[in-house]
Amino acid sequence: MASRLKTLGREKHGASTIAVIGLGRFGTALALELVKSGREVLGIDSDEKLVQANAEELTQVVQANSTDEDALRELGIPDFDSAVVAIGSDLEASILTASLLLQLGVPQVWAKATSVSHGRILQQLGVHHVIFPEMDMGKRVAHMVSGESLDYIQLDEDFVMAKTEVPESFEGKTLSEMQFRSLHGVTVVATKKPNDNYKPSFPETVLNTGDVMIVAGRTKKVEEFCRMGW
Structure with a gap:
C-alpha cells in the first residue's frame, strides 16, 4: 500500500494530486468534488469507519495518524501538489498536522478553521490558505x-x-x-x-x-x- 500511495504523489499523469486529511462531512464532500473535477485524491483519517466508507469513491484512502511525521512521509505526502487539513473537532491535531505539512514542504497547504482564534494560529504557522466553512x-x-x-x-x-x-x-x-x-x-x-x-x-x-x-x-x-x- 505504501508504495502505491507514494506513486500517487510522484507520478502526476497530468492531474494534480491532493491529500485530504480528515474525512468528516466537510472533508468527504471536498474530496468527492475534487475527484469529480479530475484530481487524484488521497483521503486520510484515523477513523477506520470513515476510511472504509470512502474506499470506493476516492483515488486512494488510508487510515493513519496525521500528527505522525513518519506516517506522512511513508504515505509520500511531500510529493503531493496540495494538502487540505479538514480536521474540525480536534484542534490540536489540526494545528500539528498543518505544521507537519509545512515542514514537509507541501507546496500548497489549506486548512479548515473552526473559529477566529483557530484560524489566527493556522495563519501564524504559515498555512497558505485558511478557510472558515461554517462562518x-x-x-x-x-x-x-x-x-x-x-x-x-x-x-x-x-x-x-x-x-x-x-x-x-x-x-x-x-x-x-x-x-x-x-x-x-x-x-x-x-x-x-x-x-x-x-x-x-x-x-x-x-x-x-x-x-x-x-x-x-x-x-x-x-x-x-x-x-x-x-
Whole structure:
C-alpha cells in the first residue's frame, strides 16, 4: 500500500494530486468534488469507519495518524501538489498536522478553521490558505434569508459577489445605460436568462425582468445595491 500511495504523489499523469486529511462531512464532500473535477485524491483519517466508507469513491484512502511525521512521509505526502487539513473537532491535531505539512514542504497547504482564534494560529504557522466553512456559509445564508440576494459570496475582506434578479425598472435597458459602476459602485459581471446559462456581460447586454445578474464590488456597495428593491 505504501508504495502505491507514494506513486500517487510522484507520478502526476497530468492531474494534480491532493491529500485530504480528515474525512468528516466537510472533508468527504471536498474530496468527492475534487475527484469529480479530475484530481487524484488521497483521503486520510484515523477513523477506520470513515476510511472504509470512502474506499470506493476516492483515488486512494488510508487510515493513519496525521500528527505522525513518519506516517506522512511513508504515505509520500511531500510529493503531493496540495494538502487540505479538514480536521474540525480536534484542534490540536489540526494545528500539528498543518505544521507537519509545512515542514514537509507541501507546496500548497489549506486548512479548515473552526473559529477566529483557530484560524489566527493556522495563519501564524504559515498555512497558505485558511478557510472558515461554517462562518462563510452562515454569512452566505444570512443574505439569502434576508431577501437581499439570491446568493452571496465573499471573495476578500471587502469584496463580494452577489446574485440578484433584474427588477421591472431595468426592463429593456442596456448595462451602458444603467451606469451601475459610476452610479452605484458595482459591476455586473454576468447575466442569465430563464432556462439558459450564465453569459459574460458587455456594455450592450440588454436586461429583462426575470433575468439574473451577478454583481461584484465592495461589500457595502453590493449590499446597498441588492437592498434597493428598485
